[in-house]
Amino acid sequence: MTSRPEFYRFHNGEKAALQFADAEYADRVAGLRKILVDNGVDAAVFSSMHNISYYSGFTYCAFGRPYALVVTATECVTISAGIDAGQPWRRCYGDNITYTDWQRDNYWRAILSVTGTGKVIGYESDHLSLQQKSKLDSFLSPSATKDLYEPTMRQRMHKSAAELEMIRAGAAVADVGGYAIRDAVKEGAREIDVAMAGRDAMELEIAKRFPDAEYRDTWVWFQSGINTDGAHNPVTARRLQRGDILSLNTFPMISGYYTALERTMFVGEVDDASLQYWEANVGAHELGISLLQPGASCAEVTDQINAFFAERDMLQYRTFGYGHSFGVLSHYYGREAGLELREDIDTVLEPGMVISMEPMLTIADGQPGAGGYREHDILIITEDGNENITGYPYGPDFNVVG
Structure with missing residues (x-):
């Protein structure tokens, strides 16, 4: 029996022209990384459509599935569902990982592959559900969590x-x-x-x-x-x-x-x-x-x-x-x-x-x-x-x- 992956990279086609130049997204992510440093955060795990779109250019269509953007000091990675195939990678600034749906919570396993365990994780209190916050704690085993709702909102203002x-x-x-x-x-x-x-x-x-x-x-x-x-x-x-x-x-x-x-x-x-x-x-x-x-x-x-x-x-x-x-x-x-x-x-x-x-x-x-x-x-x-x-x-x- 062929083993099925929990997640993979499906970089299909060529990167599309985004709504803004790469330099614009680089500036936004640089501003976010300053927020991470100021708040002692190792990795931001964003789940909201607005922050994912703001920092990566990818505006997702959830249809009952979770999406994410993970930003660390060196990585900027969107996490998307397999149903979207290569479109999230084509339409985002940075890297993309596709998670599969044959096993529950492959979404969190894909996020874990970027963040690792035991880190200080930033999240959005205005969007992350209680259920997903529990899974964040279980899969990522953070040493601490920090709410980034307000500082990211102020950056977007x-x-x-x-x-x-x-x-x-x-x-x-x-x-x-x-x-x-x-x-x-x-x-x-x-x-x-x-x-x-x-x-x-x-x-x-x-x-x-x-x-x-x-x-x-x-x-x-x-x-x-x-x-x-x-x-x-x-x-x-x-x-x-x-x-x-x-x-x-x-x-x-x-x-x-x-x-x-x-x-x-x-x-x-x-x-x-x-x-x-x-x-x-x-x-x-x-x-x-x-x-x-x-x-x-x-x-x-x-x-x-x-x-x-x-x-x-x-x-x-x-x-x-x-x-x-x-x-x-x-x-x-x-x-x-x-x-x-x-x-x-x-x-x-x-x-x-x-x-x-x-x-x-x-x-x-x-x-x-x-x-x-x-x-x-x-x-x-x-x-x-x-x-x-x-x-x-x-x-x-x-x-x-x-």
């Missing part, structure tokens, strides 16, 4: 020049989707029809701008009427009616990098009560943009926008924080939780950070002006202010359509 270029491109693609949606809005159209128009336009634009990329997960949430009450409500087949409030949300995904455009719209006309809320939310949006300055803290910005709404007796309609970081994230992975515009976040804005301004008010069904009002721009913090990289217009002058 500060974008390189190459990342900023990628994020600017993503914002431009989101605008393309926005204009396609605006053109598709008309009485009687279904939410799904309008959403598909925006998605298709963005995917074509991404393929034009990034011919060597992998394409996945670009999407649109286009909501109407009562469906606008939540920011993440799925698309339906509801047909648009004259006077409907609409929420335009375009989300291009480019090699693991998410960007967004969100706008309030109305079909044909907007009533006075709705206009009052809409204009107030636009005012909060403009105020928020002006407050995103280097040296300001997330909590300070939040408090000032809260005061703006409180003066208008509208603060009770606020539904979530006013913005968040951008980079390697998506609707199902990643989050730089230390850079969100909330009362409990004291992070100070610094040049090179990227953050959204996205105030939202929700008025309950049956009340005058019912619906969800939301605007969303992406801002790069600069040395002396910010750069707004969202181009699609906001407000009633442009967004009463159909």
Whole structure:
């Protein structure tokens, strides 16, 4: 009987062009190795899609299987499942090991082959499950473990020049989707029809701008009427009616990098009560943009926008924080939780950070002006202010359509 390996290297074909140059990944890994030294860690074992993508360029598709990136002082190795064959190696910076599934926990045996036993192991508390942490302890027998969630998150918060270029491109693609949606809005159209128009336009634009990329997960949430009450409500087949409030949300995904455009719209006309809320939310949006300055803290910005709404007796309609970081994230992975515009976040804005301004008010069904009002721009913090990289217009002058 032929023995089957627990893991092996399947370096099939040639390395593909990644979303960034090798030098970019080398710089990121060098920054990580400094984190390891500073924390007395011998090997980082990352399991999250965002950190694996950030440090190696490989964005995995789990489908019930675990993936990893192991970084030591000399090694940078992705660990992938056999179902993916050679694609993880082609699409990663550094080495790759494939684990087999004929025996449970070959994943951990592959990781062990890189880390060895008795080492200080870094992991991510925001991602590693209790079950997998138990297996880490059992297979690697670490002398100690250190949580690297926060220091790696803080590294990801500060974008390189190459990342900023990628994020600017993503914002431009989101605008393309926005204009396609605006053109598709008309009485009687279904939410799904309008959403598909925006998605298709963005995917074509991404393929034009990034011919060597992998394409996945670009999407649109286009909501109407009562469906606008939540920011993440799925698309339906509801047909648009004259006077409907609409929420335009375009989300291009480019090699693991998410960007967004969100706008309030109305079909044909907007009533006075709705206009009052809409204009107030636009005012909060403009105020928020002006407050995103280097040296300001997330909590300070939040408090000032809260005061703006409180003066208008509208603060009770606020539904979530006013913005968040951008980079390697998506609707199902990643989050730089230390850079969100909330009362409990004291992070100070610094040049090179990227953050959204996205105030939202929700008025309950049956009340005058019912619906969800939301605007969303992406801002790069600069040395002396910010750069707004969202181009699609906001407000009633442009967004009463159909």
